[in-house]
Amino acid sequence: MKMQIKIKDCDYMKKMLIKGGYKLSGSIQISGAKNSAVALVPASILCDEEVRIDNIPDISDIDALKEILEYLGAKMQKDNNSLLINCQNIENKEIPENISRKLRASYYFMSALLGKYKKVEMYFPGGCNIGARPIDQTLKGYRALGATVIEEGNKYTIYADELKGSHLYLDMPSVGATVNTILAAVKAKGKTTIENAAKEPEIVNIATFLNNMGAKIKGAGTSKIVIEGVEKLHKASIETIPDRIEAGTYIIAGALIGDNLKIENIIPEHLEALINKLKEMGVNLKVESDCITISETDKLKPISIKTLGYPGFPTDLQQPFTVLLTQCQGESLVEETIYENRMGHVPHLNNLQANIIVNGRIAKIKGQSKLHGTNVIATDLRAGAAMVLAGLKADGETEINDVEHILRGYENIVEKLQNVGAKILIKEIE
Ligand code: EPU
Numbered sequence: 001m002k003m004q005i006k007i008k009d010c011d012y013m014k015k016m017l018i019k020g021g022y023k024l025s026g027s028i029q030i031s032g033a034k035n036s037a038v039a040l041v042p043a044s045i046l047c048d049e050e051v052r053i054d055n056i057p058d059i060s061d062i063d064a065l066k067e068i069l070e071y072l073g074a075k076m077q078k079d080n081n082s083l084l085i086n087c088q089n090i091e092n093k094e095i096p097e098n099i100s101r102k103l104r105a106s107y108y109f110m111s112a113l114l115g116k117y118k119k120v121e122m123y124f125p126g127g128c129n130i131g132a133r134p135i136d137q138t139l140k141g142y143r144a145l146g147a148t149v150i151e152e153g154n155k156y157t158i159y160a161d162e163l164k165g166s167h168l169y170l171d172m173p174s175v176g177a178t179v180n181t182i183l184a185a186v187k188a189k190g191k192t193t194i195e196n197a198a199k200e201p202e203i204v205n206i207a208t209f210l211n212n213m214g215a216k217i218k219g220a221g222t223s224k225i226v227i228e229g230v231e232k233l234h235k236a237s238i239e240t241i242p243d244r245i246e247a248g249t250y251i252i253a254g255a256l257i258g259d260n261l262k263i264e265n266i267i268p269e270h271l272e273a274l275i276n277k278l279k280e281m282g283v284n285l286k287v288e289s290d291c292i293t294i295s296e297t298d299k300l301k302p303i304s305i306k307t308l309g310y311p312g313f314p315t316d317l318q319q320p321f322t323v324l325l326t327q328c329q330g331e332s333l334v335e336e337t338i339y340e341n342r343m344g345h346v347p348h349l350n351n352l353q354a355n356i357i358v359n360g361r362i363a364k365i366k367g368q369s370k371l372h373g374t375n376v377i378a379t380d381l382r383a384g385a386a387m388v389l390a391g392l393k394a395d396g397e398t399e400i401n402d403v404e405h406i407l408r409g410y411e412n413i414v415e416k417l418q419n420v421g422a423k424i425l426i427k428e429i430e
Helices: 034-046 060-072 104-117 136-144 175-185 201-212 244-257 268-281 315-325 346-351 381-393 413-418
Strands: 014-019 024-029 050-054 075-079 082-086 119-123 148-152 155-159 167-169 191-195 216-218 224-228 236-239 258-264 284-287 291-295 304-306 330-335 356-359 362-367 375-377 397-401 423-428
Touching (some): 034 050, 034 175, 034 201, 034 244, 060 075, 060 104, 104 119, 104 136, 104 175, 136 167, 175 191, 175 201, 201 216, 244 258, 244 291, 268 284, 268 291, 268 315, 315 346, 315 362, 315 381, 346 356, 346 375, 346 381, 381 397, 381 423
Parallel strands (some): 050 236
Antiparallel strands (some): 014 397, 014 423, 148 155, 216 224, 330 362
């Protein structure tokens, strides 16, 4: 069955307008990784001295975290794209539900506060509506460290007389549960081992930050992480790694409608799954030590992708990549194995005249489709990125509503695309 949708009345404040079909050339600088920065900021709680985080992306998810830090009484200072944070005199108080619901990463505060004060009260975190996203593995980690977890509706009270190092096997390599357990265990007594840990580069970035503060974390980036608890953490700094998902999104834009589009300030090793899949399709690209140059290719071969934890194909690029698959000559397949509900972009792509059939977590994409601009919705962050890419490729005008989702994770997306020739703007809705 081909899914169709009705455009709902827009209850957000901004929309994006794109006039498609303009070639993109020049260069785009990639910002710091959202999914690193959203953990680096809460990690600063564990330190009693000032820390410095460089290359922080200017996105609304970071604004939400700063709001939480401010609420707890942290001192913050912005210095270009660096953030200085001092959590020496913060107060361990309950973070209101309306703030914690703004984003998933709010629960990193839960772990950092637990690690520091051995007690925390907080609400279930928010995040994109792409599946149930339970936090059972994080709670399993707290319990393994000897904490008591009381759940009352959406609220969690977690406490321990003492957090004690322990052995934890994660039922799945969850990014969130891996980061949360590290945060809760760095100041625990003794050794904690996490098995079946997530291996994402963002986890290495966070472990490096904590190690710079004096923590003793080994094995980040592998499936076995060992944390030797320490009593105190001291002042330190870290540079946020480049955002591999932002980079991937613009690389896909280059494959769709690029003319020597250069994506700069990247770590190509973090993008191997994407690069290999692009090569398999026959995309024309040049990989250098910290940049990729990419152009539109005439005939693209259809392929299959299956989302997996790192180093597999990232779920966060599945939705943007589907747009490129609409341009392949034949039938491509997408299997989403991480989230049960990450196909929100498909009905909107079909409204733009793509030919995609979804069956559960599998999408069949028949190409090549000529995309035509129309009104669509960014149902979540990466679905929104997919709409931007489709709009850049489509004939005529595309109007994207609910763009607040996109601004949560893409710094200056409009300016970055305008600078390489895209006709794109954001309009306030009255
Ligand atoms: N899961 C459980 N129980 C848990 C934890 C996870 O069942 O306790 C399940 C989830 O429901 C999901 C899967 O395991 O189906 C993966 O979840 P994971 O914990 O790895 O994801 P996350 O930490 O909630 C982070 C990113 C996501 C990204 C995933 C996977 C942040 C703030 N978010 O989420 O980013 O998709 O890892 O790589 O780091 C995005 O940027 O668009 C985004 C959604």
